[in-house]
Amino acid sequence: MKNPFFEVSTLPYQLPPFAEIADEHYEEAFEKGMEEQLAEISAITRKRDFPMFANTFPALESSGQLLARVSHVFFNKSSADSTDFTNELEEKIAPKLAAHQDAILLDGFLYSRVKTVYESIDQQEALTPEDRYLVERWYLEMTLAGAGLDDAQKDRLKELNQQLATLTTKFEKNLLADTNELAVHLTDRADLDGLEGGEISAAAEAAAARGLEGFLVTLVLPTGHPFLAALTKPEVRAKVMAASRARGSHGGEFDNREILLEIVRLRAERAELLGFENHAAYVTKDETAGSPDAVAAMLGKLAPAAAKNAKAEQADLEKLAGHPVTAADWSYYTEKVRQEKYDVDTAALRPWFEAERVLKLGVFGAANALYGITFSERTDLVGYHPDVRIFEVANADGSPVGLYLLDLYTRDSKRGGAWMNPLVSQNLLLDQPVVVVNNLNVPKPAAGEPTLLTFDEVSTFFHEFGHALHGLFARVTYPKLAGTNVFRDFVEFPSQVNEMWMLWPEVLEKYATHFETGEPIDAGVVQRIRDSETFNEGFATSEYLAAALLDQAWHTLSATEAAEVTDVAAFEAAALAKVGLDNPAVPTRYSSAYFAHTFSGGYDAGYYSYIWSEVLDADTVEWFKQNGGLTRENGDRFRDLLLGVGGSKDPLEAYREFRGRDAVIEPLLTRRGLA
Structure with missing residues (x-):
């Protein structure tokens, strides 16, 4: 059978032909894809003409198409529907891909051409302007x-990169396996007292899927589990x-x-090899923050204000409980x-948040009101898992936007958290x-x-769909600049803005109706939710x-300092005590050993990005409120x-072009109760 990755898909929007893809196709496509791209790069560097944009960058951006096709599909699958096969192949291919990336980025002849241009x-x-920006990005990144x-x-750098690729992959696979292994098995239904019928049903289904009697509480990625509220x-609760x-x-x-200790050591060594004081300095050099000092200052x-607010909240909880409150x-x-x-009672609101209505009348409904786009389910197209649904997205005039895939449900083969991935990245150069x-x-x-x-x-759901809109709407010439390929401390901005529509009156009234009675959510309840928006923000921010x-x-450890750390728990405790966030009742959202964002998820020295982006987000929410809210005019401006x-x-x-000025921090401080 011919490998389906070897040719551009003939399906609508070049949707990967999931029904034709078998395990044996991946490694073959990776190997051939890397071989092809190196040959394409060699064709550029062998040129003897004077380096110009036209004889360098279009060819550079056109390289690696096969590798991109298989990478998009495989890495989404390994995160969303992993198997023993994908786990083994990812561990095998990760260092090879790191070496391949180095072969391009560290190519002296290619760098000479890029630098000359x-x-x-x-x-x-x-x-x-886009051509010029592309040149700047390639030069800075190389x-x-x-x-x-x-x-x-360069030889030592290549060794470090391959070791890190292997270790971060191992970290992720260990975390998924341990998350599954530590799921809490309960046999007495009374132990689930407080949960809704659907939650109990889901726990029973999870147990049955593993051949267990009773109920299984599967773990989520953050420290706090949603069930703890009920x-x-x-x-x-203590067991969970x-x-x-x-x-x-x-x-x-x-x-x-x-x-993780070895990851920290290798990252610190690599940073010093590259001329930086530490890994955080290396990372933030190519972010909007610019330096670890700027991050630390914010x-x-x-x-301090967040910790103080959390202490006040804790006092209220203990007054009600009549005893000290644990995490x-x-x-x-x-x-x-x-x-x-x-x-x-937010737990009691679940009957008003039936998933299909949230999707079609809430998430899609807000996007339709803002941007005029429509969604048509394509049941004739096949996803990578039976739970995946596929929607065709069109503009108000009927012109195509792209395809949106939704993979809603948890399963043992899916890593924790929620995310957006591109499967085909729009660009004009390759007519993609x-x-x-x-994934939720x-x-x-x-x-x-x-x-x-x-x-x-x-x-x-609204947050992740904001990422999807960013990917769907971006219209660029070059693959490198496609979709959400922006600075890491900016990428969360569009998604956080999209969260605002969840409680926007015109949106909420359409989707938030009781799944049995059709009764709309009570306006008084909604107002009380808004009144309580800063409630528990001390905890959430802390x-x-x-x-x-x-x-x-x-990641601000030097190589020497990193080599001296041997006790993860002790380091973590000291780091949190130093900043006054060591309250045992308010644990860190992710402890080091399951901090996937920083040790396997690409947010190393960049987890600050969420609140950094939230400055822009809160300022943008103020702009929408000041300019009439959810209107096509406002949506089109934000989109354009x-x-x-x-x-x-x-x-x-x-x-700045959108807002007319730089963002200010005051709306964020108000939102989080820190003003």
Whole structure:
């Protein structure tokens, strides 16, 4: 059988032909894809003509098409529907891909051409702003990657990159395995007291899927589990919290502690080899923040106020509980206090958040109102898993936008969290359309039962769809600048803006109706939710900042300092105490041994990005409110000036064009109760 990756898909929007793809196709396509791209790069570097944009960059951007096709499909599959085969192949292919990337980025002849074009940019003829920005990006990325090092330094750099690729892959696979292994098995239905019928059904289904009697509480990626807000038995809450916090650090074959220490050491060594004081300095050099000092200044400004607010919240919880509140108890008593103070029980809102209505009338509905786009389900097209649904997206005039895939439900083969991936990245150079996928981790109820979402799951749905819109709307010339290929501390901005529509009146009234009675959500409840928006923000901000500052603490170590760290728990405790975020009742959102963002997910020294982007997000929400809210005019402006440019220009320049000025921090401080 011919390998389906070897040719461009003939399906609509070049959707990968999932029905034709078999395990044996992946490695063959990876190997041939790397071979082809190196030959394409060699054809560029063998040229003897004077380096110009036209004889260098279009060919460079056209290289590696086969490798891109197989990579998009494989890495989404390995995250969303992994198997023993994908786990083994990823561990095998990761160091090869790292070496392949180095072969391009460290190619002295290619770097010479790129540098020559960069230094003569003003003499190059008829370049568009996007052309110029492409040259800047290639030059900066190759420089930071080490293209200017000598041969001996490059050899060591290649070794480091391959070792890191292997270790980060191992970290992720250990975490998935340990998350599955530590799922909490309960046999007494009374232990699930407080949960809704759909949640109990999902726990029963999860147990049955593993051949177990009773119920299985599968773990989510963050420290806090959604069930902790409702489970009435303190011993069961404690068991779930203990399992969550034990991941990667309780001994055995899936222990991640030595792996993460080695990752930190190798990253620190690599940074110094590249001329930086530490890994955080290396990372932020190519972000909007610019330096670890800028990150520290912002986070340090927020942490004391957040910790103080969390202490005040804790006092309220303990007053109600009548005893000290632990981390396992926090969510449970928070809901009690929320009910007492605001008469709001977010757990009781699930019947108003039926997944299909949230999708079609909420998530899609807001996008239709803002941008005029429509969604048609394509049941004739096949996804990579039976749960995957495919929608064709069109503009108001009927012109095509792309395909949107939704993979809603959790399963043992899917890593935790929620995310967006491109499967086909739009660009004009190769005449490629766009296909994106959203992955969430919603428990799947028994057949015939409705999927009722929690308040937080609805928020996550809107958030991840913001990433999808960014990928769908971007219209660029070059693959490197496609979709969400922007600075890491900017990429969360569009998704966080999209969260605002969840409670926007015109949107909420359409999707938030009771799944059985059709009764709309009570306007008084909605107002009380809005009134309580800063409630528990001390906790929420503290747990996030603890993780962001922990990420910075690991990655601001010098190579010498990193070599001296041997105890993960002790380092973590000291790092959190140093910034005043060591309250045992408010654990960090991700402890080091299961901190996938920073040790396997590409957010190393960059977890600060969420709150950094939130400055722009909160400022943008103010703009929408000041300019009439959810209107086509506002949506089109946001699409044209921000979402539509993808990575084709400096993102802060794009923001200034949209907002008319730089963002200010005051709306964020108000939102988080830190003003």
